[in-house]
Structures are given as C-alpha cells and as structure tokens.
Amino acid sequence: MNLSETIRLEGIQRRYRQGEAELDILRGLDFTLHPGEAVALVAPSGTGKSTLLHIAGLLERPDAGEVVIGGRPTSKLSDAERTQIRRTDIGFVYQFHHLLPEFSALENVMLPQLINGLERREAQNRAQDLLGWLGLPDRVQHRPNELSGGEQQRVAIARAVANAPRVLLADEPTGNLDVVTADSVFESLFRLIKATGLSALIATHNLDLASRMDRRITLRDGLAVET
C-alpha cells in the first residue's frame, strides 16, 4: 500500500449522452489526494465536480481509468465490494443534509455505525462525542426539523465521519447556508479534518473558504488543474 496517497485517480474518463449529443465531461483526469490534506475543488457549474466526487467515492463507475483507494484498485471489484469500501473508507457530505427525519441527531449519527456492526453502546458514545465536538452537545435528541440549517449540516458531517473513514468527499457542504453560518460550519469541518487526520476533497463555490484549504484544484477541459 502506498502511504503517500489516500485516493488516486488515473486517466478517468466520463462521457454523458444528452439526446443526440455526447458530452465528454472528464477526459483522462489524474488526481491524487494525500493523507491528511484538505483540497478544494473550485470549478464552474457543469464542469463535472459532482461527477468527479461520485467517481472518487465509488458511487459511479468511470468509462475508463482507475480509482485507487488506500492502494487498492477498484475498477474490477464487484458492486458489493465497492459498497463495502464506501461504508468503511469514505464519508460523504452533500449540499442538503439528507438526514432521516424520523430519527434524532444522535440516532442519525449512530445508524451508519450500527450498519457496520458496531455495538449500540459504542455507536452511541462515538455519536455523542462527535456531536459534542461539532458544537451540538445540547441538540443530540432533536430531530432534523428541530435544528437550524447549520446544525443540520453539522449532524450530516458527524454522520459522514462516524465510521472513521479515510476520506471525506463533500459536494457544496455549505452551499445552502448563509455566509456567517457557512463560515462557522466550514471552520468546524476544517478543524475536524485536521484533528482526525482525515483527507478531504471539498467542492465549493466559496473562494474564501477554498483559500483556507491546503490546496485548490479546478477542472479545465475535463482535467484536474492545480490553481
């Protein structure tokens, strides 16, 4: 296993058909995410940020190329094996929280751990710790609709890292929040990444937030370019 990389994308190609037209979104993209670094993905709308995150997170298969996670090539793995890697190694945060409305914040963070076979007590302790760490010690019993937008995203972040993944992939995690709330949620997220040694690839349109991360890339002609 190569310890200097968390995720390596090699020659990733992705083409979408839209009616008669064919759209080459990713055209042989290479990118390496190193352990412990937080990289911003800043690129215009429609250039393929979500596509790239879905491929890196094994939610979608590329037409060509290889996704290597923790030194393990994934293209020849079955869907079940890819799902297993996704459950243990990858955390996702989206623009909208996608929390389960009928469960409390605590239960939402416990659930992925229970699915991974953790004891209830252990899952509860970890969920409690994470939510406390993210500034929500008094909100753990609240349901999502009893929380503010910023609080909901904090719960979504706690859920994403509940199983201690290698990598966090985030698609506009603060895109639905006002400027002040976005800033404070982002600070918490960044602190969490640094405290846990997690690697992160975060798509954002917010240049101020991007400037605080370790590296920035953009997408140009279907390739990843450092900016």
Ligand SMILES: Nc1ncnc2c1ncn2[C@@H]1O[C@H](COP(=O)(O)OP(=O)(O)OP(=O)(O)O)[C@@H](O)[C@H]1O
């Ligand atoms: N399943 C699909 N079928 C056809 N076209 C698609 C599909 N998914 C994405 N596309 C197209 O591929 C392009 C890239 O989409 P993607 O969502 O990756 O862009 P993005 O950079 O994340 O955009 P945004 O910033 O608006 O979220 C867009 O033109 C989109 O319409």
